[in-house]
Amino acid sequence: MGIVLENAILIDLDPKQVEIGSLRIDGGRIVERASSVSRQPGDEVVDCRGAVVLPGLVNGHTHLYSALAAGMPPPPQCPSNFEEVLKYVWWRLDRALDAESNEMSSRIGAIGAVRCGTTTLIDHHASPNCIRGSLDHIEKGLAEIGLRGVLCYETTDRNGPQGRDAGLEENRRYLEKCTNSQNNKFAGMAGAHASFTLEGETLDKLASLAEGFGVGVHIHVAEDPCDEEQCQAQNQTLLIDWLTGHGILRSDSILAHGTHLNEDAAKRIAGAGAMVAHCPRSNMNNAVGYAPIKSFGNHVMLGTDGIGSDMLTEAQTGWFIACHEHAGLTPSDVLNMMVASARRASAALDITLGQLTVNAAADVVITDYVPFTPIHSENLAGHVLFALGAQYIHSVIGNGKFLMRNRTITTCDESAVRRAASKISTRLWDRLAKIHS
Ligand SMILES: [Zn+2]
Structure with a gap:
């Protein structure tokens, strides 16, 4: 059972490339990249709605x-x-x-x-x-x-x-x-x-x-x-x-x-x-x-x-x-x-990171950044440096599994972790206060 990302603007930095297309992810790797990939039974299909998808x-x-x-x-x-x-x-x-x-x-x-x-x-x-x-x-x-x-x-x-x-x-x-x-x-x-x-x-x-x-x-x-x-x-x-x-x-x-x-x-x-x-x-x-x-x-x-x-x-x-x-x-x-x-x-x-190519790691970032000006390989840097910020990232896949889905972390109860961290921080800071140099 894999994940299919459809209707995405696929951004690669290595080399710089912008392409409308789809990805299929399975077994922790990107297994297919094409304008339209074949769905397998049981695949989860995500419509990226013309927004930017980039490598982790x-x-x-x-x-x-x-x-x-x-x-x-x-x-x-x-x-x-x-x-x-x-x-x-x-x-x-x-x-x-x-x-x-x-x-x-x-x-x-x-x-x-x-x-x-x-x-x-x-x-x-x-x-x-x-x-x-x-x-x-x-x-x-x-x-x-x-x-x-x-x-x-x-x-x-x-x-x-x-x-x-x-x-x-x-x-x-x-x-x-x-x-x-x-x-x-x-x-x-x-x-x-x-x-x-x-x-x-x-x-x-x-x-x-x-x-x-x-x-x-x-x-x-x-x-x-x-x-x-x-x-x-x-x-x-x-x-x-x-x-x-x-x-x-x-x-x-x-x-x-x-x-x-x-x-x-x-x-x-x-x-x-x-x-x-x-x-x-x-x-x-x-x-x-x-x-x-x-x-x-x-x-x-x-x-x-x-x-x-x-x-x-x-x-x-x-x-x-x-x-x-x-x-x-x-x-x-x-x-x-x-x-x-x-x-x-x-x-x-010993695995390909930073690329949306077949056999690369399925570490993939899905945004809701729909470019409002033309985007292509020559002006990609302008979009990345001046418009595409973390605020547009809504879902993240790591090793083929969702780590964040619709801005909710899926691998832990984030609020509970933050509350526990606050208690641990208090103890850490108490020890810190006793260290003078
Ligand atoms: Zn350092």
């Missing part, structure tokens, strides 16, 4: 652990720079996380993602007082709501050798689990916080972990000038050389932000085949500057860095800031960042 979106870099931060008490003192933002806000929150808040953060983040048509998240997790099993908590929250994930634990030396070893071990454990399960839904990476909280020896261990499992390293790079400055002061070398020397620049690595990398570093990243995850709203929120996006060429994907999973808003902001910074991008360049996220997640999960 992919968040290229996020932190589900921050999902319960909305409205949390202010830090004990107002941060005056990026390092203080980490110290007074995020490193207090992550230390307060336990198993139940990890899992609930993931569940709440997943519900928010579905509502925005995002069906795969590349996540970077930290909970220093609850490391072992934490990636299972994140996976459980995502799996319950019906999403896919590429997960890692952000290894750091900021909590001493024990914390470092526990982080490395959690990555190893989860990578082994995913290697054994191979389910196209969850995969691991070798997670690292950032060079300025990692010793060279730890970077070596992360690189060898990544090598052993044939995966990339997921790490923050040059988000703020402090990363480069501390690297040069401590190691007498450029950050890009330091990371290269320690084997972090792998072809499947994700370097989040890259805000303060120069053109030479961008070339080295492209040469290695690694990707930079651009997170424009986060960069603006933390006032860390604007990444040299043009220099990264097609080695740049799009992430939210924990500010929800609304990739359409992230893309729009990515366009606005590119204009503001005279970055020389085209609207199509911004869409290509979304494509790059989908390709990276496809490679990690």
